[in-house]
Amino acid sequence: MSVTIRTAREGDYNEIDQLLRAAFPGPQEAQIVRILRAADADSLELVGAHAHGDHEHVLAHILFSPVTAKTAAGVELFGLGLGPLAVDGSVRRQGLGAAMVAAGLEHLKWLPVPFVVVLGSPKYYAQFGFVPASARGWRWDKDRGDDPDLTAAFQVLIRDEDRCPLGSHDAPVTLSYHPAFDMAE
Ligand SMILES: CC(C)(COP(=O)(O)OP(=O)(O)OC[C@H]1O[C@@H](n2cnc3c(N)ncnc32)[C@H](O)[C@@H]1OP(=O)(O)O)[C@@H](O)C(=O)NCCC(=O)NCCS
Numbered sequence: 366m367s368v369t370i371r372t373a374r375e376g377d378y379n380e381i382d383q384l385l386r387a388a389f390p391g392p393q394e395a396q397i398v399r400i401l402r403a404a405d406a407d408s409l410e411l412v413g414a415h416a417h418g419d420h421e422h423v424l425a426h427i428l429f430s431p432v433t434a435k436t437a438a439g440v441e442l443f444g445l446g447l448g449p450l451a452v453d454g455s456v457r458r459q460g461l462g463a464a465m466v467a468a469g470l471e472h473l474k475w476l477p478v479p480f481v482v483v484l485g486s487p488k489y490y491a492q493f494g495f496v497p498a499s500a501r502g503w504r505w506d507k508d509r510g511d512d513p514d515l516t517a518a519f520q521v522l523i524r525d526e527d528r529c530p531l532g533s534h535d536a537p538v539t540l541s542y543h544p545a546f547d548m549a550e
Pocket residue numbers: 388389448449450451452453456457458459460461462463464485486489
């Protein structure tokens with residue numbers, strides 16, 4: 366099946382909503398995406414679409430939104446967070462998820478984005494160059510430090526080493542997603 370990966374358009378939003386509601390256990394991800402768009406915080410949104418006659422069917426979706434990194438000294442730096450990522454259940458395990466991530470990162474190549482973070486499977490995201498954020502003293506602000514799997518799931522892809530300060534255990538760099546992620550019910 367041929368799938369075209371392109372930036373999302375307003376005409377895709379209903380199908381994206383349906384895809385996210387089917388892919389995740391609850392409606393939160395679909396709500397977060399709508400809140401991010403309304404807040405103009407949908408920094409990059411791509412779909413994987415399959416042409417079906419004169420209609421295109423959305424089979425995959427990925428969104429990148431703003432993330433703040435704050436050093437212990439209070440210096441702020443802005444990057445992006447990857448997610449949610451979703452692929453229609455009928456076409457999983459064929460590389461479409463990886464193609465969506467690769468296409469997103471390719472788009473960002475032309476933008477001065479110093480880092481991208483993700484919360485997800487380290488095994489999966491390592492193929493794109495993501496490494497555990499904790500290795501450089503970076504910490505997700507929601508991580509209370511009591512779940513090693515959660516800490517390991519928070520990963521970073523550094524795109525401009527010179528602009529990304531190192532943290533430490535005692536003085537971590539703290540990463541915060543857009544407030545939309547706390548606003549879904
Ligand atoms: C995660 C998802 C996007 C992967 O899409 P896909 O098109 O199947 O991805 P790919 O074909 O590139 O890769 C599939 C492989 O990666 C693994 N993988 C992908 N994401 C993974 C995750 N979050 N955890 C563990 N393994 C994962 C799959 O198990 C599979 O490996 P296998 O075939 O050896 O078992 C899809 O399964 C999905 O939409 N899931 C529901 C939503 C979700 O959990 N999104 C991720 C969190 S934002």
